Amino acid sequence: MTCAEFQKVLPYIIDGGGSEEERQHLENCPVCSDLVADLRYIAECAKLLVPMENPSPRVWNNIERSLEREGLARPARRNS
């Protein structure tokens, strides 16, 4: 199997393994194994992107106003 053939099927096997032939190529080809290591590392690092930011308070203010306007919720008591 060539690198070209391996990399053509890579999108479909990277997260779920592949055929024996594909696994053999990956084991023996430093270029493709570097590529796969990088892509897996990127996927792993994506978990770093946990939610960090809160929305501005104006988001809730707008929600509250919309709900009142649509008659879905009673006006907030704290403002009365």
Next chain:
Amino acid sequence: MTTAKKVLATGITEQEAIARAQQGDAECFEALYGLHKRRVYSLCLRMTGNTAEAEDLTQEAFLQLYRKIATFRGESAFSTWLHRLSVNVVLMHLRKKGLPEVSLEETLEPQQEDGPRKDVGTRDNVLAGSIDRVNLERAVESLPPGYRIIFVLHDVEGYEHNEIAEMMGCSIGNSKSQLHKARMKLRDLLKQSKAEKAAGRH
């Protein structure tokens, strides 16, 4: 995760807050907003890459939540249900904007005829250990929208390809192919940032 047992500032559990919000209790709805706003907003921000849009979409997601909360039956975790609702709000918005990248059409086209990349480097050029939150965040932001959405949904938010395919109205193969392109693009961007960092040190 024990979301159902989370105790809110109001002294009630999330489960109780959901039940009361389903009866129209606005204060309990506000408590649910407090509990989930960060995750919903972060999702909107990552998918759009734009603060103003993310705020509008967070607002729209919670308005929809208020309208639909009575239909929540507890088959899935509330956070999962709300999250899916929020993803749909963002996708609907992006479709309305007519972003061509969202259609995933490009993945139907054959790969550029340059074949696989043979320039992928030598062993000392791998990314291992070089990614941190800041450079990854920056790289994700600079992805084209179509790539960014798939990457965020799959690798950040943990959706499966079949779920993404359903949400995006594309095939599972398309979702896999688009994710691969997104990761390849990120790899380029992160290698570039690694090289720049290394050059800056000398």
